[in-house]
Amino acid sequence: GLDTDAEKTESAGSDSLEENPVPLSEVANSGEISVPESLIDQVIGQEHAVEVMRKAAIQRRHVLMIGIPGTGKSMLAKAMAELLPKEEMQDILIYPNSEDPNEPVVRTVPSGKGKEIVGAHKQEAMKRTKTRSTLILLLIFGIMGYALISGQLLFGIIAAAFIFMAMQYSRPKEEAMVPKLLVSTKPDSIAPFIDGTGSHAGALLGDVRHDPFQSGGLETPAHDRVEAGGIHKAHKGVLFIDEINTLTPHSQQSLLTALQEGEFPITGQSERSSGAMVRTEPVPCRFVMVAAGNMDGVQGMHPALRSRIRGYGYEVYMQETMLDTPENRDKFIRFIAQEVKNDGKIPHFDHEAIEELLLEARRRSNRKGHLTLKLRDMGGLIRVAGDLARQEGAEIATAKHVLDAKSMARSIEDQVSDEYIRRSLEYDLTVVEGALVGRVNGLAVMGSDSGSVLPIMAEVTPTQGATGQVIATGLLKEIAQESIKNVSAIIKNFTGKDIRNMDVHVQFLGTYNGVEGDSASVTVATAIISAIENIPVRQDVAMTGSLSVRGNVLPIGGVTYKIEAAAKAGIKKVIIPQSNLDDVVIEERYAKMVEIVPVTTIEEVLEHALVFERKEDFIAKIKEMSSRRAKAFADK
Ligand code: ADP
Structure with a gap:
């Protein structure tokens, strides 16, 4: 098949x-x-996901979709409802229970019948009330007539009032016997699609409203206060829940029960309300579950629920x-x-x-x-x-x-980063001209799609202790330690100095936000070399790249956003890894503002970034360094 x-x-x-x-x-x-x-x-x-959805729909299997927002998860879930094999839809009715008013009775009937039944009940109730009213009116007239004739007017009025009140009191009871249409469907329509994303427990699992008048003839009968939940409305259709991990553990547990049993009684969700005393008979909820979330979210979901979906369905990656x-x-x-x-x-x-x-x-x-x-x-x-x-x-x-x-239509992050660039220009955090020792304009990505200039400052002092230390805070310490491990050999080659005998202070200038680890390592290395050798760094240059132990510049992410941020901040030259060159898709207006310099080695980075008093010295040093590197390779 x-x-x-x-x-x-x-x-x-x-x-x-x-x-x-x-x-x-x-x-x-x-x-x-x-x-x-x-x-x-x-x-x-999303060819793979589409194929899985088609298969899952035919077999009525659950699906767990893993992926970032806005890639079509809810669209696919909705599409699945269109694909589900045709089934007889059902209406769900709820009746009062004369034996136990707190356990209303649940009945299912074929699609479209529910409305008819409720209509018939309402008419019946109305008819009965009408006949009764007519009878009572006749009775009242009779009594009044008799009272007039016999001269006992007072007795007549009192009796009529009694009868009238009795009627008023008994009328709501009549209407109260009408069942409530809990879930109604249209015959021959496609299966329902219910989006339960972000629902609180009541909306998801059903609820019983609170009754402020709990006695004295004014109360609303329990069955009339019952409300269907998303799981019941999705009966025979699709229930979609995005960000599944944000449901409370209690809701996830209940969802699991609903999946296992195919029915779930409705009870009041808020503990102190009168609704909490009411618990209906089980209400059918045979739905196909499509749960979604990003990778972290899915890992955070109730393990039993996840294994249930996985065991009886599919997992797809967007x-x-x-x-x-x-x-x-x-x-x-x-x-x-x-x-x-x-x-x-x-x-x-x-x-x-x-x-x-x-x-x-x-x-x-x-x-x-x-x-x-x-x-x-x-x-x-x-x-x-x-x-x-x-x-x-x-x-x-x-x-x-x-x-x-x-x-x-720029994203929030982009706007924040613009604001950040603007403000740091105001406060002179971003220096985009001249040359400074130990200060390098690095580049970072904030959020997922916007870059910013992130200056790094390095200072070197002879060590106080036995061995040198890296002095930095937070995440920078990790990045710095890692990249210093990588660059120490290079620095030794280049400067002839052993940084293990020095304390290296590294800091980000301005607020640090969302730098991925090693894309700052070229920046950190350049700052340290500049600090050790006391060679100034051009401030109209910004750079990004990851550094290998051998001094090669390796590719990094987000290169386009970084270049654009540099351009916006007024940088003239951006150094990027050669291997990222093809990832660069910048808008024309930025392309005119900056020169992009692709590099493969740290020597090239230094050539573009450092300001040498005497060019010859530098060339000699670079030559020496390259030959030492060549020798080191040959030795291996
Ligand atoms: P998600 O549930 O993954 O957050 P949605 O399914 O809600 O994403 O997608 C929102 C809208 O974006 C859709 O209604 C559609 O217009 C468009 N869209 C998203 N992904 C796709 C896709 N793979 N194919 C076509 N349109 C899509």
Whole structure:
């Protein structure tokens, strides 16, 4: 059965490609591209996850999706609801229990029947109340008539009042016998999709409302106060929960029980409310669970719940980037058309605008030859660009709209980093001209997609103790210790001095935030060499790179963001690892502001960064160092 299904989907896929015979990269605007009908076919770049979802849907299996936000997890879960095999849907009714009012009775009926039943009950109750009212009215008239005739008016009024009150008192009871429609479905509709992300216990597991009037004939009957939870509304459908680890352990435990039993009684969730006394019969909740989270989150989830999902389902990893191939570019372009269509209000994008968006997708992938799959953010950018075009009354969005949108739709981190750069310029933390001993402009990435200039200061003093120490605080100490271990040989080569006999003080200037370990090691090494040799460092130069024990400069992450941050801060020259050169996808305005210098060795870094009194001295030193390195290799 599975194989044929797979074939079917494959042929369906190639069909939809044939609808667009022109390569999408050549279309004049995104309006010419046809968008697939079903949600699952709209998912881009997650081929493996799509395949798993199709399989899981056929078998009604649970799925755990692991990946960063905005890559299509909830989209896939919704698509799964469309794919679930057709099943008879059910309505769930809840009745009062005459034996134990605190345990309302639960009944399921075929889809659509629930409304009918409740309607019939309501009518019945109304009819009965009506007949009773008529009877009572007749009775009252009778008594009044008799009282008038016999002259006992007072007795008549009292009797009528009694009867009237009796009627009032008994009416709510009649209506109270009407069952409540807890979950209602439409016949022949697709399976329900319920998003339980961030729900508190009551919304997820069901709740019984508090009754302020708990006696005296004014109380609302228990069954009427029962509310369905997400797990019950998702009966026979899909329950999606993102950031699964943020549910309380109690909720996760209950979710596990619900998964195991396929039914779960509803009880009041807040302990002190009158609802807590009520506990219904078990309410059916046979749903397919799609749980999601990032790697850390999934590790933080209830182990029994995770193993339950894993044991009875699938675990999928979401991709963060896709290869920058012609096919994938086409998919990305189709994504643009999709977002425009789904938004419904913004205009389509012309060829140059599409190119600009592709460039941005390349840039955001942060990886050589890849396109980003953080498509929620890309969608946000598309909508902002579209809105700008619409405000101008433009028929079509152009590259200019995309560029304007980019400067508007920047992430919080990017804005924070801009603010940080601006402020550190004000406070003179960032020096971008002249030359200073021991001070080097390093580069760091804040959050995931914005860079900043992070100056590092080194000072060297003869050791106080037996062996030299690295004096630094926090994470920098670790980075510094590690990179000093790596650079000590190089420094010895270069300066002839043994830093093991010295105390090295290293500090970040300004606030430190989110530097990944060794991308600062070239910076730290340069600062230390400068400090030991008393050679000033050019301050219009910034650098990033990881240093190997042999003095080679190794690749690092986030190079594009770092270069852009350097440009914004007024740096003129950025030194990066040669092997990162292909990862650089910077916007044109920045490209004009900085010179990018790719390097492979620390000698090259020093050549570009240090200011030598006499060029010859430096060349001699470099030569000596290189030959020593060559000799060291030969010895090995
Ligand atoms: P997640 O659940 O992973 O945080 P969503 O599924 O909510 O992400 O994605 C939000 C929006 O971003 C979607 O509605 C869709 O417009 C777009 N999107 C995200 N990932 C994809 C994808 N893989 N293919 C197509 N569109 C996507």
